[in-house]
Amino acid sequence: MTGSQAGRTAAERHDDGGVAASRAVVRWAWRLFRREWRQQSRVLALLTVVVAVTAFTSTAAYNVAPDAATFGSASHYLTFDLAGPDALAADTAAAEEHFGAVDVITRRSIAIPGSVESVELRGQDPQGPYGGPTLAVREGRYPAGADEVAVTDGIADAFALEVGGLFALGGGQWTVVGLVENPGDLNEDFALVAPGDRAAESVTFLVRTDLNDVNAFRIPSQPDGIEVGERSEDVSILSAVAVLVVSVVALMLVGLVATASFVVVAQRRQRQLGMLAAIGATEQHLRLVTVANGAAVGLFAAVCGAALGAGAWIAAVPLVEPALGYRIDALNVPWWLVGMGALLAVVTSTAAAWWPARAVARIPITVALSGRPPRPTPVHRSTGLAVLLLAGGVAGLIAGDPAGLADGTAEPFGNPMDVLLLGGGMLATVLGVLLISPLAIRALALVAGRMPVAARLAVRDLVRYQSRSGVALAAISLALGISVAVIVGASAAEHGEAEGNVSERQLLVWTRDDSQPEGVSPYYTEDPNDAGFSPFLPALTPADLREMDAAIQRLAAQLDDGAAIAELDLALDPAHPSTHYGSLGTTLAKRAGDGYNDIALVFVATPELLRHHGVDLGAVRPGTEVLTVEEGELVFPGIYDPSTQNYRTERVSNIEVIPTGYSSLPGSFITPEALEARGWESRRVGWLIETGSPVTTEQLAAVREAASDAGLLVEARRGQPSIAPLRTGATAAGMLVALSILAMTVGLIRGEGAADLRTLTATGATSSMRRTLTAATAGVLALLGATLGIAGVYAALAAGLSSDLGALSPVPFVHLAVIGAGVPLAAAAAGWLVAGREPPALARQALE
Amino acid sequence: MSVRHALLALLTERPKFGLQLRQEFESGTGAVWPLNVGQVYTTLQRLERDGLVESEDADIAGPQKDFRITSAGRDELTEWLRTPPESVPPPRDELVIKLLVALRVPGVDVHDILQTHRRHLVGSMQRYTHLKAAAADDVALALVVDAQVFRLDGVIRWLDAADSRLKQFPLAGPRPPGAEVSPDGDRMVEGRR
């Protein structure tokens, strides 16, 4: 008998049967997966969604705004003002001698009459050595002669140009031969002329070298200011990797859910595994079955998800291009990153299957064969560790500056350290929530005694199987927490919804005097972060102003019957002596270094102007002196004291901070009472015209013409990319993940309760009893999850935004109510509905 | 049908008179087998003749005469209890009697008796089954064997049922107070738990 084993020496070397055995086990696992994948469809769908979202977002991050918009393929640029028509040739020759290949881009700006804007006339060779990526022709061709021009869509719109038409501006005249764009910055508007514009005001040299070499170059014409730009490191990889890091955390969350789901799978297969063990499979073989199932789920999700994500990206490119503002090569997908995300999904899924695999492989064979569920294992988890992890996680989240990421003040994923902190924080929070969930469930047991029997039974089961229900609860809390965070974040951003200079139904008309050029924004709307803010008022007589007032009335009537006009009056201290350049308006300033920087002009508050910030002037706290969108400690700089003939700085004390509005609208106001109390005067500097419908380009052209005649400057909405669709997409994705986790968990609970339901039915429980049981289970879990999620998010946000709790003030009650009450109710209702059916196969033992 | 052995069994408890034996026989068999007094005395006389019982007082003839079992009587009884019934399958009645009788006999392990019969029955069944196994194509044989096997199976099931019933109610049989526990009684004690 024993002699027949002599030929097995090869196999003897492997106690576990070696590769052939593993292959047989994996084959079986794969067949099981093929037969039963529908039962795992929820976890499959969830993983697929995560992989798809990862593939999509990491591809999007990889295609971040390219530096190519400015640099083309060069490494540095030098920009300086030209000394004259001949300087260009000399400077270019010197640069070519120094650098070798140089791409020369000339610029000339031509004011649009009656507007704060001007047109940039760009002279550039489309075949230049480096600048190629900054130019693309969309229609027609590039200009070849001095009298030819190609314009961008924006210019073509504004001047109603088409190919073959004539473009006349600032005394020049060109034939339009094509429509062009900067693929790296679709919002850039310019008119392209052939290289060598002799009237060019400034020039940019694109070169490829190092910074020392650039600094070593001496420009023959010796211009005053030379702006040197160095291409930054390619951040596309970095930001894509950052997305991947965040995805890892998301995958961990999904891994939790997957674990819970694999526990059910493993238990369903318990008898089959017992059978396999009876045949002689080792513990490793048994583990392999469940782990291979996990890997199969991961593989399936990875392939589908990666294909779905990349496909969605390619389909979405035409839609996101306008929003992002640059052309995207749809096929520029970082395949290795997508592959990495897919691989991570396989790893996560496999790892998620590991624990259930181990647990089920360790069940004694006789118990496994009996098909009885093993005794629930008691949970011993440290409360201290949970609190520690939560605290650490929240600290990491705070340090990672999520507020900066959310409001856009921080470069998205620009700082790898922040990303690491955020990732680590999220990781620790996930673990902390996971550890604290069983505690929350145990707390339930305290109230269980007073519930009706079905609910009591549901709660008892949750408490009994707290290792599993804890995982489910953690997943629900996190999923709901994510959507709460998205909602809170979105609502915090919502009151700052006004993006851009003015809305498309608004026109700002500014006064100017003859000394001020057309084509540039008047000083008082310049970005104060730029140097050169100074509050000089145009030298206009009251008669001039009256005339302008009348012109405005005509303009408004021409636009729209119901156009509303709001006057923009600046506060002015009459005691302030007039300077050489004219009188000065009142400003607010902020401390900067040793002195103060002016940051805003102070307008006289009117109900109409404040309405644009959502503030009712009548309801403003009495005694308030200044209302402003600016934050921090503010002063009135340079208040003239006639008695000492000195200027002094006065701290503004009675300030009310108001929500921000469009950037060019007045943002700082003094109340009429304060104006009077201080003995200051008001001076008209402009008007805000608000029309019933968006201003068309034709209307705008007409208004500009009229304004130019009246010596006024018109400011209309500048083309501005809107991130609104992106934000909506992000919210939808967050909700999608949250909802799928919830649906999946309720499904799991249903599966969990199936055996109990059978017993209950057999003992004569009515369908309403079954319904109550399932509904109570789902509802209780969802309620606990929502409570933990909302509380957690608010705690984290409050800690993170401790400097600015006001940002949380518009509490999105409706959304929170939907999550806090609606989700549990919906879960309970869904549980109630699905549990009504008689449990199938009361007596039948499924053949497995 | 063995009234002889039944009476012997009743006498193992203590000496009894004829009338008493009749009453106890009838109550012990659930009045399934009525017995007239003449039958009792005829049987007792034969037993006395064979030396299996003895009477204390040979002079008294009548209902007051006390009978006692001899050691030869005990041997005969034990032997009979363990002897499989003559015919196969055994008439159930005979097994039933044997069981009921065994319950009255101190020192007899009822379960052991049941097992003895079970062994015999299973052994017979094996013989039949093996016949069937050896002749797979013989339908007629299979039918005959099946009939026997099912009959045997019925008896074995009755034995099993009796076994568990006696386990559940170990004191079902009438047993006078003070009866001795058999030296092999630990199993019985266990069985009664």
Next chain:
Amino acid sequence: MTAALELRRVSKVYGSGATEVHALRGVDLAVYPGELVAIMGPSGCGKSTLLTIAGTLEEPTDGEVLVDGIEVSGMSRNDRARMRRRSIGYVFQDFNLLAGLTAVENAALPLELDGMPAGRAQGLGLRALEELGVAERAGHYPDDLSGGERQRVSIARAIVGDRHLLLADEPTGALDSVNGEAVMRLLRGACQRGVTGLVVTHDAQLASWADRVVFLRDGRMVDQAVPAGAPGAMLAPGAAP
């Protein structure tokens, strides 16, 4: 002659203290190659425990288990698994086959688990199916097989290759009498070809197929039966070991 399976003073106790249950109490049993032995007893007598201990699925509390003369009670889990792959085949009342594997794959599974290449293992599996008359169902999944066919496949799996110790727990319990008889006939046939069989049952008809019937009661072996009696003139004595 070495016993294919030997139990020496095997005891098994579940639980401890007040909940202590003695499933087996000092059981001695030797089953010799080619023998078909039935363990018979009422439910709760410990017969299933005896089978799981004999098949190395459980370890005895006390005593020794020898398979082919090799002591298995002290072996590691992996060694015992290997012993099951190479020597011990199980047949259960129901739930015998792995869904997801075809009949021939099920039959060949122990060999594959032991490292035999799939092709060779399935060749041997097919041969085992042929022996049991279900070779034409080789490519079917368990769902498509009748109860009798499933049980035949599981017997094929139990004896595939060199496996020669077949342990069966109520193997005909889920079958009707015709199929049950067929299965027992096959089991008996396998034993006549050298396989050692141990069947536990509460059913006398099933047990009567065995060469020897061992009676188990309260964890003790109390008796055993061999073919006996006088079945009648027309019946010749069977072959007893």
